[in-house]
Amino acid sequence: MKVKLLSALLASSILLVGCGSDNDDVTEPPVVVPPPADDAIDIDEASAIVMKLASFDAATGALTFSLQDADEKSISKATDYDIYYFGYPDPSSPSTNAKAWKRWHVTQSYKCDSSADEECVGVLTETAIKGQYTFEATDLDLDSQAAAGALALYKVAIQIHGALASNEIELIEAEE
Structure with a gap:
């Protein structure tokens, strides 16, 4: 009996909810929808620069990264940089040189x-999204x-310069 009563109550509540006004x-x-606020600031106005690497192609050196200030606003109009590429031997292979207590490496740099x-050496381009760059x-x-x-x-070190600040430089390893 309770099941029948519950079924009837559910059916009547569905009918009541389903009924609407026919007033067209x-x-x-x-x-x-307002366009998103453009929170990008000019690089020469940024008092801090935070660089986040999105991709690094070791074979071509192609980079994709973003720039933000301390308030996480996108930074646009970046033009000045120091970018260093490093190549190292396999860290697990032993050296045949007895004096090789330091690991050797090769480098190539790009500056603007x-x-x-x-x-300028290399090409830095801001994408259609403010604060996003390719190199x-x-x-x-x-x-x-x-x-x-x-x-x-393979590793890369990227430093972007503005009038007031530069990002902290760090060595970033290429993903395999």
Whole structure:
């Protein structure tokens, strides 16, 4: 008996909820979604720069990263940089050189200083999303600086400069 009573109550509540007004004269105004606020600031106004690497292609040196200030606002119009690529031998392979207590490495650097009259090495481009950047390392060739097949580990260090600040530089290993 209780099951029949419960079924009847559920059926009647579904019918009541399902009934609506047939008055089609009322129209709802369209919902206007405002565009997202542009919280990007110019790099020369940033008192702190935080760089987050999104991708690093060891073979080509291609980088994708984002820049933000201490308040997590996107930083746009970055042009000045120091970018260093490093190539290391396989860390698990022993050295045949008895004096090799330090691991050898090869490097190649890319720099741009817009205040100097020198041409920039490499291409830094801000994407359509403010604060997102790509970097193309033109003519990157770490392998030519070492014996054939000697390099097994690749790292990059990126420093972006503004008028008031630069990001902390750190060595970042390429993902395999």
